[in-house]
Amino acid sequence: MQAGGNMETLRSRLRGVVARQGRRVARITGVDDEIRALHDRVAELEREVQESRLLNQRLAELTDVVSEVLVPAADRDDKKLAELLGTYNRDSF
Amino acid sequence: MGAAAVDQDGVRVAAGQESVVDVHFDDQWVWSFNAERDTQLAEGRRIARWPVNLRPFLRGTGQVMVRERFGEQVLFVGDVVFDESDHRVKIVDGQGRPLIVDKGGDMQCGFSERGEATREALLDAIEDVLAKMRDEGGVDAFLAFGALLGAVRDGHFIPHDSDADVAYLSKHHSPVDVARESFALERIMIRAGYWTWRFSAADFKVIVPDPEGGRAIDIFTGFVVDGTFYLMPEVHAEDFDPGVILPIGEIELEGRKVRAPAKPEALLEITYGPHWRIPDPSFKFETPHWVRRRLDGWTRGNTSNRGHWWPFYFGKAGSTVSEQPSPFAEWVHEREPATAAVVDIGSGTGRDSLWFARQGHGVLGMDYIPAATDRAGKTAAAEGIPARFKTLNLYDVRQVLGMGGELAHRDEPPTLYARFLIHALEDAGRHALWRIASLCLRRGGRFYLEFRTDENATAEKVYGEHFRKYLPGDVVAAEIESWGGQIEHREEGYGFAVYKDEDPHVCRLVATWKR
Numbered sequence: 001m002q003a004g005g006n007m008e009t010l011r012s013r014l015r016g017v018v019a020r021q022g023r024r025v026a027r028i029t030g031v032d033d034e035i036r037a038l039h040d041r042v043a044e045l046e047r048e049v050q051e052s053r054l055l056n057q058r059l060a061e062l063t064d065v066v067s068e069v070l071v072p073a074a075d076r077d078d079k080k081l082a083e084l085l086g087t088y089n090r091d092s093f
Numbered sequence: 094m095g096a097a098a099v100d101q102d103g104v105r106v107a108a109g110q111e112s113v114v115d116v117h118f119d120d121q122w123v124w125s126f127n128a129e130r131d132t133q134l135a136e137g138r139r140i141a142r143w144p145v146n147l148r149p150f151l152r153g154t155g156q157v158m159v160r161e162r163f164g165e166q167v168l169f170v171g172d173v174v175f176d177e178s179d180h181r182v183k184i185v186d187g188q189g190r191p192l193i194v195d196k197g198g199d200m201q202c203g204f205s206e207r208g209e210a211t212r213e214a215l216l217d218a219i220e221d222v223l224a225k226m227r228d229e230g231g232v233d234a235f236l237a238f239g240a241l242l243g244a245v246r247d248g249h250f251i252p253h254d255s256d257a258d259v260a261y262l263s264k265h266h267s268p269v270d271v272a273r274e275s276f277a278l279e280r281i282m283i284r285a286g287y288w289t290w291r292f293s294a295a296d297f298k299v300i301v302p303d304p305e306g307g308r309a310i311d312i313f314t315g316f317v318v319d320g321t322f323y324l325m326p327e328v329h330a331e332d333f334d335p336g337v338i339l340p341i342g343e344i345e346l347e348g349r350k351v352r353a354p355a356k357p358e359a360l361l362e363i364t365y366g367p368h369w370r371i372p373d374p375s376f377k378f379e380t381p382h383w384v385r386r387r388l389d390g391w392t393r394g395n396t397s398n399r400g401h402w403w404p405f406y407f408g409k410a411g412s413t414v415s416e417q418p419s420p421f422a423e424w425v426h427e428r429e430p431a432t433a434a435v436v437d438i439g440s441g442t443g444r445d446s447l448w449f450a451r452q453g454h455g456v457l458g459m460d461y462i463p464a465a466t467d468r469a470g471k472t473a474a475a476e477g478i479p480a481r482f483k484t485l486n487l488y489d490v491r492q493v494l495g496m497g498g499e500l501a502h503r504d505e506p507p508t509l510y511a512r513f514l515i516h517a518l519e520d521a522g523r524h525a526l527w528r529i530a531s532l533c534l535r536r537g538g539r540f541y542l543e544f545r546t547d548e549n550a551t552a553e554k555v556y557g558e559h560f561r562k563y564l565p566g567d568v569v570a571a572e573i574e575s576w577g578g579q580i581e582h583r584e585e586g587y588g589f590a591v592y593k594d595e596d597p598h599v600c601r602l603v604a605t606w607k608r
Contacts, residue, residue: 028339031194037407046386049386049390050386050389050390052390053268053386053390053391054387054390055409056127056267056268056269056272056294056390056391057268057272057294057391057392057394057395058394058490059269060268060269060270060271060272060273060276060294061272061276061489061490061491062490062491063269063273063460064273064276064491065490065491065494065495067493069495069498070127070431078502081502082499082502084497085499085502086499087499088229088499089483089492089496089561090501091280091283091284092276092280092283092491093279093289093291093484093486093489093491093492093495
């Protein structure tokens with residue numbers, strides 16, 4: 001048990017030393033700047049992905065208006081179109 | 094130190110406390126929380142803060158008991174003083190019925206407290222809604238979530254549940270088509286006379302009138318994209334077998350046969366996890382990040398700031414708004430002919446809309462929170478004044494084009510009015526507002542706007558801090574011009590919109606879009 005405990009302490013210290021030295025090397029070589037820049041880039045990409053996903057909803061909404069209102073509007077009857085818009089707004093949401 | 098302590102902030106349990114903890118007031122179970130998940134570490138203990146919607150009930154003194162749900166241990170019993178008043182804490186609704194905090198954090202009256210007439214009305218409506226979805230909507234819908242769980246467990250609604258859930262498996266695999274199908278289903282429900290409220294592009298609520306004021310049936314879409322099954326609002330399953338749902342079967346609920354998925358137990362495991370058989374009122378979905386982002390991106394693009402305004406108008410805060418007209422409304426009334434029809438966008442409690450109607454203007458008031466438009470509409474009907482109210486979500490393209498088109502077809506162009514709306518909108522909502530104006534003011538009419546400017550950003554507000562976008566008057570004016578409008582009047586400064594202790598720096602604009 002004692003030997004195992006000492007070994008674990010040693011390992012833990014070693015991990016600390018490696019981590020500290022790793023950070024130092026990263027700072028000196030500029031790798032940490034690169035990691036920060038990559039973090040920012042991932043965040044930006046996530047925003048861009050969400051913007052693209054949102055287009056699904058916008059396209060669905062637009063298509064709904066086109067199919068329910070704009071297609072029947074081809075009849076060119078203004079009175080009917082006004083009624084249709086009223087019905088669309090009343091029945092759709 | 095006891096096993097738990099209770100004060101004005103919440104319930105404090107030991108740092109090592111595990112599992113689900115129930116909170117009772119007198120002998121009434123009110124709320125449950127998960128001691129590990131729903132708490133924060135503070136001074137060596139875990140604190141579960143009172144849910145926002147429970148807080149208004151915590152006045153005076155209350156008898157509180159805190160106990161483990163799955164153990165025998167009572168962690169706290171005693172009187173708790175919440176404030177100096179003489180009140181005795183009662184967690185009940187206006188009719189004296191016990192309320193509980195549901196998994197969404199809302200105060201609900203569970204099925205166990207409701208009369209048989211209410212349950213029967215809801216069951217009738219479930220059958221009607223499921224039949225209409227199949228016969229008119231062409232989708233095979235079935236009981237889901239809590240209603241299915243209750244039916245599988247013992248053939249009854251879950252006592253603390255308060256509404257019913259149905260779902261269907263869409264045959265579409267593109268979020269665009271899934272949304273369009275859901276829009277079409279909502280039209281079927283509205284045409285059948287139901288009142289609806291949409292939560293996302295793939296789930297909406299149908300309100301069923303009943304002797305106790307109305308219950309909800311939530312209609313959730315399930316759909317498969319790239320082999321992954323998504324069930325709104327939070328559920329997913331990879332490598333999904335459609336045989337879990339199809340062919341549709343039946344299950345008994347409150348003595349009736351109701352449409353159910355082919356393998357109810359399998360769907361419940363997908364929904365609630367492997368421990369779905371153990372009742373846990375503190376249950377919350379643990380949705381993976383990648384699932385939530387997909388569902389948010391595909392379906393929840395129209396919910397900006399609803400988290401603030403929904404409880405504001407559904408709760409008690411909305412009733413603290415003055416019923417007197419704003420100085421801006423009086424100013425607009427003086428400038429417009431008495432016959433001008435006013436369209437108030439972002440009408441809130443209807444404070445200004447109702448006042449315009451009392452002066453004889455025909456008024457259409459619109460806001461995106463139904464509790465706001467509903468309450469204002471009832472006031473208008475009771476007073477017999479010419480104001481009607483409708484929900485309008487400026488982030489929904491359908492509503493913007495639909496309402497803009499309808500207003501454009503009016504015989505006389507309206508007077509558009511938007512007070513304290515601009516700073517409450519994200520960019521997309523503001524642009525939608527300009528689109529509506531450009532559609533309906535082409536033949537005349539003016540747009541009156543009053544909003545907080547950037548000079549108001551750091552000032553203290555009567556209603557505290559929440560999302561506001563403070564734009565300089567210059568920026569808004571330039572944006573209106575870029576959308577084809579012309580600025581006819583502009584002034585800004587202090588003293589225009591004094592409210593209680595607040596005198597915000599505001600900008601007033603009058604714009605036209607005449608071609």
